[in-house]
Amino acid sequence: MEALLQEFALGTTLPWQVIAVRLTLSIFLGGIVGFERELLARPAGLRTHMLVCLASATFAIVAVEIVSMPAFSDEQVRADPVRLVEAITAGVAFLAAGFIIFKRGQVRGLTTGAGMWLAAAVGLATGLGLWLIAVLACLLGALVLAALRRLEIQLDLKDAHDDDTRDDEE
Numbered sequence: 773m774e775a776l777l778q779e780f781a782l783g784t785t786l787p788w789q790v791i792a793v794r795l796t797l798s799i800f801l802g803g804i805v806g807f808e809r810e811l812l813a814r815p816a817g818l819r820t821h822m823l824v825c826l827a828s829a830t831f832a833i834v835a836v837e838i839v840s841m842p843a844f845s846d847e848q849v850r851a852d853p854v855r856l857v858e859a860i861t862a863g864v865a866f867l868a869a870g871f872i873i874f875k876r877g878q879v880r881g882l883t884t885g886a887g888m889w890l891a892a893a894v895g896l897a898t899g900l901g902l903w904l905i906a907v908l909a910c911l912l913g914a915l916v917l918a919a920l921r922r923l924e925i926q927l928d929l930k931d932a933h934d935d936d937t938r939d940d941e942e
Contacts, residue, residue, distance in 0.1 A: 785840040790901070791833055798829035798898040803908040804889045808917040816884045816915025822866055824867070824888050825895035828860050857896065864892035887917065893942055 784791065802825025803818055820895035838844055839851045884940030890913045897906035 784837055786833065786836060792804040794833060794898050794901060795826060795829055797903070797906070798825045798895045801825055802816060803907055804893065804914050805887055805891045805917070806911050808914065808921070809884055814884050815867075816888055821887060824864060825898070828864070828895025828918040829899030830895075831860055832896050836900065848916045860892050860896055861889075864889055883917070887913070891892065913942040 802822040806818040806821025827911035868888040
């Protein structure tokens, strides 16, 4: 019975408050990245970016917790933080690739896919507690998405109703 009680205890290396703040911040930062995509009515908008960011932060926190578990304290078990980055990168790249299509000689969905990749990176940084990196990447990503789009339209490089990531409905 004692083993069962320990199984459901909130025993984590990180205090639960830190975990809660990291996960909440990841949702907020993912929302900032996804907001511009939502305004342009892209399939991967606000909720998708928030979930990608939250999932990445969760994976990062789980990785931090795994390293401190007694079952993994053996000398033969070694942690490689780069594998976490590789796994999240590969997983999100697979998801983002689903939004990228080649249609009528044009590539579409590329910016949406890149935004999802950024959301994953921001989530990873948030989950690992790298706040400055997470916030700066998020704000710079939002700047690139929103401000540079306006600049492209003003310079007549893009039509106001067109986007290199426009997902035509068919």
